[in-house]
Amino acid sequence: MKRPPTASELNLCLCHSCGLACDMTGEPHQCPRCDAPLHRRKTNSLTRTWAYMFAALAFYVPANLLPVMNTTLLGSGADSTIMSGVLEFWEHGAWDIAVIIFVASIAVPGVKFVALTLLLVTVQRDSHWARKERSKLYRFVELIGYWSMLDVLVVALVAALVKFQALGDIEPRVGILFFGLVVVFTMLSAMSFDPRLIWDNAPDVETEKPRHSTEQVPGHQAV
């Protein structure tokens, strides 16, 4: 089955803000409908994605090593990191909460680093491999993006509540700053990536692609 024409073949460009298919004859710089800037591809997509991702990766280390919270109960204080919080829940039998925090705070950023690196490397190598699945992977990364903010908000709420001076006091610690920065930078990184780059070197005719049966065809390669 022949794929539909692409926007660049028709000299069109998608406006990311209002979704209009803009006619690019005369190279307009703005969407005629909503005035948002138009780009055929996101500017410096790969460089920006790498840069934001490395920034996030650099913050990921202190985010996990430094304490995020300090709990003082009856005079004796203790710092806790994200992982020690997870373990504490686990030991108290609250495995479900432990899993939620672990997934949101540690697994999600980790998965995002791996997924973005995979997307970046395959695009840079002009890979033909599993385009559709890579598109899916990108959508997944976008979807899980902000859930890592969870721990920041938990610490904020808990710290706002437990304010009993000597009796009991919870304070946020500097780890939470790095942790929040990881979330912000991974979000920026995912936003800078242009998923259309995955398809830019795709051949015109995709072999045997009726909508329902793509999975049954083993090792189909475009001609």
Next chain:
Amino acid sequence: MASTDQLIICEHCDCVYEKVVLAKHQKTLCVRCGAVLQRYNNLSVEQRLALSFTAAMLWLFANFYPVMSISMKGLKNSATLWDSVLALSQGPITFMAMVAAISIIIAPAFQLVLLIWVLSFALASRRSPGFKLCMRWLETLRPWSMLEVCLLGAMVAVFKLAGMLDVIPGIGLFALAVLSLLLIRIAGHDVRELWDIL
């Protein structure tokens, strides 16, 4: 070339399609990359506006009533969303307070104000003053509005504290729960349809 209004470009792979009219529960997918192209929108302008007002009320409740309160040995304390932002604002982590404030208070508030503004005029089939700017901001704000994360966070906080003291969920928490679901519904991608009908 004929008008490009009726064309739709896949955000994920640049394929061009013609728009189709959808029935309830239908959506169209890109044949090449599988991304969703169109989704059936079952909210009329009136309904969306009504829900926006509801959400605005809930925003007030979520922000002015405590999300939860705790008591320990006769001492009581409660916290609103703003209190939790303030809790982050001390010391070197002030920047995080700003991020938190944007994601759980400011972004949702702006989304609601913009929606009400734009939709009130849409009710009279008119574009509001600054329509373009408002619609662009609605797009920009969406990824930074994280109320649903805040809701899950509040629930985790309940469990975290329940071990050492008594936790009482407040009105703010219930308002937050409904508000976060409403926002997903009314401030989603399909707001863009206003471009076509106005």
